[in-house]
Amino acid sequence: MNCKFFSKTESFYKTLHTSLLGAKKQITLIYFAYDAGIWSEKFNQVLIEKHSQGCKVRIMVDKFGSITENIPNTLESRKMLNSLAEKGIEVVLFGSNSGFGHTLHIKICAIDDGLLLCGGSNIADHYLKWRDVNFSLKGKFGNKFHKIYDYLLLQTSQGSELDKKRIIKIEQEISINHPNVYINREEDFNQTRVAVLDLIKQSKKKLRIITWYFFPDDEIQDALIDCASRGVKIEIINSFNNRVPITNLVGTISKQKLRKQNIDIFDWKKDYLHTKLYWNDQNDILMGSANLDYLSLNKSYEVLIKINDRKIIQQIDHYFDQLISEIND
16 A cells, blocks of 8 residues: 655645546545635536546535535535536535534545545635645555445435445445544444544554644543553644634643643644644554544544554654644744
């Protein structure tokens, strides 16, 4: 498997655009928000062309995200999605049966059987002004990542016994082969939480985390404290600037508690740092959509993908060190 790291959203969007142009059989996009703008128009032109060529194109967008990501642009974005549907592209506005807070927060694009693009960025022009990271993964994946779409689609209906059997079957298909995929679902919203806990516990010397929101539950706090007590150097960067400022107040007590245990927590205050990334000295990396907060790890539909890659560790360590340098300036 080959992995590429993008520290600039514009570079990632360019790669996504090129990758879409190269699609032959199937394109699956799953995003919290797909906002009308310059880049979505570029992507849409390719999607329409690929659909006309017989490529299977599917888009899933969260209902809540399609409204809240860019409220003044909501009607234009909905019009854009409706236009894609009218041209024959399968478009689903995701709404969970599980109630408020269970949003589709995933951001992935799967192309054919060998390419996945994932990370923190939704499709919206304003992400070019934010700090974020994304990845591309190349390998022999089959329908592994396309199946996530089918899996989520079943979560939007009440479900019959047949649907439950299909869910189990799809879970098995998603879980086989590398990379490891952790996906929150209606009956078990803590798969990403389990992945984060495991990565923390498996750290031996170093653990680093970058998160947009920060208010971990008690079990994760205890795991971090235990990790630090074993001599693991833990460093966390949290975006102090975000779209829900009250989260900083909620996370203040946790930060104070963890800092007393020699855990370094840095507040990024320059701009929006939308990154969600976890890695340790064992070269294990968790990339995807889940922040280190209660909603991401207990209620939202999220995906975290685990890989082990020394070269990518070196790159994200460099990215982390650059952020720390800017914080200290």
